[in-house]
Amino acid sequence: MKKKVLALTVIFLVLLGAGIYFLFQPVDLTPPEPEEEIELPRREVENFQLFLPPQEDGLGLELRGDLLVESPDGTYMDLTGVWGEFKGLETDGFYEVEADLGYLEMDPEYLRLEENVVLRNPLYTMEMGFLEWYGGDPTLYGGGGVFIQGEGFSGQGEKVELRDEMELIYLRGDARLYLKREGDGVETP
Amino acid sequence: MKLRNLLWGLIILLLAFPVNAAEDYIIDGDEIDWDVINEIVEARGNVVITGPDLQITADYAKFKIDKEELFVEGSCRLEQQGLFVQGDQMEINLGKETLWVQGSVEGSYEKWEMQGEELSLAGDRTGDLTGPGWIKREGFYLEGNNFSLDLAGDTLIAEEEAHLEYEELKIWADRIEFRDEEFVLFVGNVHGNYKRMRIEGQKVRYILPPGEERVIMEKGRIFLPAGED
Numbered sequence: 001m002k003k004k005v006l007a008l009t010v011i012f013l014v015l016l017g018a019g020i021y022f023l024f025q026p027v028d029l030t031p032p033e034p035e036e037e038i039e040l041p042r043r044e045v046e047n048f049q050l051f052l053p054p055q056e057d058g059l060g061l062e063l064r065g066d067l068l069v070e071s072p073d074g075t076y077m078d079l080t081g082v083w084g085e086f087k088g089l090e091t092d093g094f095y096e097v098e099a100d101l102g103y104l105e106m107d108p109e110y111l112r113l114e115e116n117v118v119l120r121n122p123l124y125t126m127e128m129g130f131l132e133w134y135g136g137d138p139t140l141y142g143g144g145g146v147f148i149q150g151e152g153f154s155g156q157g158e159k160v161e162l163r164d165e166m167e168l169i170y171l172r173g174d175a176r177l178y179l180k181r182e183g184d185g186v187e188t189p
Numbered sequence: 190m191k192l193r194n195l196l197w198g199l200i201i202l203l204l205a206f207p208v209n210a211a212e213d214y215i216i217d218g219d220e221i222d223w224d225v226i227n228e229i230v231e232a233r234g235n236v237v238i239t240g241p242d243l244q245i246t247a248d249y250a251k252f253k254i255d256k257e258e259l260f261v262e263g264s265c266r267l268e269q270q271g272l273f274v275q276g277d278q279m280e281i282n283l284g285k286e287t288l289w290v291q292g293s294v295e296g297s298y299e300k301w302e303m304q305g306e307e308l309s310l311a312g313d314r315t316g317d318l319t320g321p322g323w324i325k326r327e328g329f330y331l332e333g334n335n336f337s338l339d340l341a342g343d344t345l346i347a348e349e350e351a352h353l354e355y356e357e358l359k360i361w362a363d364r365i366e367f368r369d370e371e372f373v374l375f376v377g378n379v380h381g382n383y384k385r386m387r388i389e390g391q392k393v394r395y396i397l398p399p400g401e402e403r404v405i406m407e408k409g410r411i412f413l414p415a416g417e418d
Contacts, residue, residue: 170220179216
């Protein structure tokens with residue numbers, strides 16, 4: 001009987017000691033290390049060429065450039081040394097564009113050109129800080145300071161919207177337009 | 190050394206102020222819509238149009254470039270070669286140099302000041318002013334409902350409830366014709382005063398040149414104050 005009591009006491013003390021030991025162990029509150037991001041390879045294409053066909057009531061785009069870097073999931077592309085043309089359904093090669101940098105999403109289509117953006121058509125040349133185009137939209141949006149120069153006129157503004165295949169120019173923010181006067185009338189484009 | 194500095198100064202001035210700058214139109218605004226093909230410019234918000242000897246400010250402007258027709262609206266002000274006009278709406282043909290202004294019209298041309306409801310002027314500064322209005326200059330005040338103007342030729346005709354205060358004349362008539370340094374002609378229901386005399390009649394002429402001033406009663410009577418000849 002005594003042996004039993006002794007054995008139970010020993011077991012009790014061992015369990016008590018173990019409980020006290022674990023109770024006073026320091027708790028590690030540091031967050032778990034984040035899992036390391038695995039950088040997926042980005043596809044690079046030199047001297048790339050892209051063609052987005054024109055949609056009804058919208059513009060299409062044919063774009064070339066020095067370098068295209070596609071995101072790992074294929075949702076966007078970074079472009080470098082870009083030049084090309086916006087195209088309408090029945091117009092071709094009238095709206096040239098160039099820029100140092102570009103960003104293109106494919107679904108839905110969205111293009112943003114930056115750095116030394118120049119747009120040319122037979123009526124005028126337009127320089128701007130950036131140019132945006134939403135696929136299927138007939139309107140182009142420019143900003144970051146816009147300067148336009150054509151035969152007999154020039155203009156400027158903070159932003160611009162170009163509609164109707166760039167025949168309607170909406171300058172916004174401290175807009176200014178110079179119209180050259182020739183003889184008895186105003187010289188027109 | 191001084192000559193070289195002078196030459197550089199002249200070159201810098203010529204570069205800073207291009208010779209043809211004053212001949213161009215400059216359109217400023219918060220927003221400008223430009224239809225390149227149809228040659229129409231619309232500007233909104235703090236609009237300022239600057240042209241050859243011309244400045245126009247307004248809230249809104251529409252410019253038909255090929256026809257040189259300009260329509261402006263909202264707190265319009267025009268300044269052109271001695272002419273200043275303000276009103277609610279204006280139509281200006283910049284090629285033909287015609288001007289039409291409507292709504293609370295105020296203006297001035299050289300020595301003349303005017304006010305009315307509607308003003309139309311040609312490039313030679315002839316035109317019409319309608320609505321109850323007046324034209325004045327120092328020592329001269331002409332009131333009426335309709336005016337024919339030749340501001341450059343200093344000839345004014347006021348009709349309908351016309352009234353003139355000039356020198357010692359204070360006359361009402363259906364029609365008052367004023368030719369500066371020549372005569373004033375009062376026609377129809379003429380009544381008023383010249384000096385201390387009462388004038389009534391249908392046609393009265395007042396000769397203006399200094400030294401020749403006189404009243405000619407073509408159809409009318411003069412009433413002298415009692416005790417005077």
